[in-house]
Amino acid sequence: MQTLIALFGEGKDLSALQMGMRAGATFFAALVLIRISGRRSFGQRSPFDYVVAILLGATLSRAIVGASPAAPTFIASLVIVLMHRALAWACVRSRALELVVGGVERQLYRDGNFNERQMLAALVSRADVLETVRKELGTDALDRVQSAILERNGEISIIRKAHALD
Incomplete structure (x- = not known):
């Protein structure tokens, strides 16, 4: 545990190396989250899809700079991605919901x-x-x-x- 703290730091007082380590870890976490979210999030670019991109960027940046603890930040990001995925799944099955979420x-x-x-x-x-x-x-x-x-x-x-x- 001490090794992880030395590499990634704690709180807002981070060295350049610790921020770099957090940026690298966040990059791979974002890549995993985007893969979970699916191509739709970053391929077709509807307003519905931009929400995920904006929220992921805002949420994950907090983990990089130490504004929020890393684990809760990644969990919040996963919740955003899973909500997007569930809503996209529901839109595929409901034309009415698709019209509300995606527009016409x-x-x-x-x-x-x-x-x-x-x-x-x-x-x-x-x-x-x-x-x-x-x-x-x-x-x-x-x-x-x-x-x-x-x-x-x-x-x-x-x-x-x-x-x-x-």
């Missing part, structure tokens, strides 16, 4: 018309849609666009008109 797609533009109501609800401007069209099609000519959809992850998807694929 919004049709911003279709067949020459902007949907002002959906754009206002999503706080997306015409300029945002045109920017995405320019990035994806290399032009801001909407005559090549069938629809623009704000995805649940915040990205705008552009669906080209069938004749615009040529």
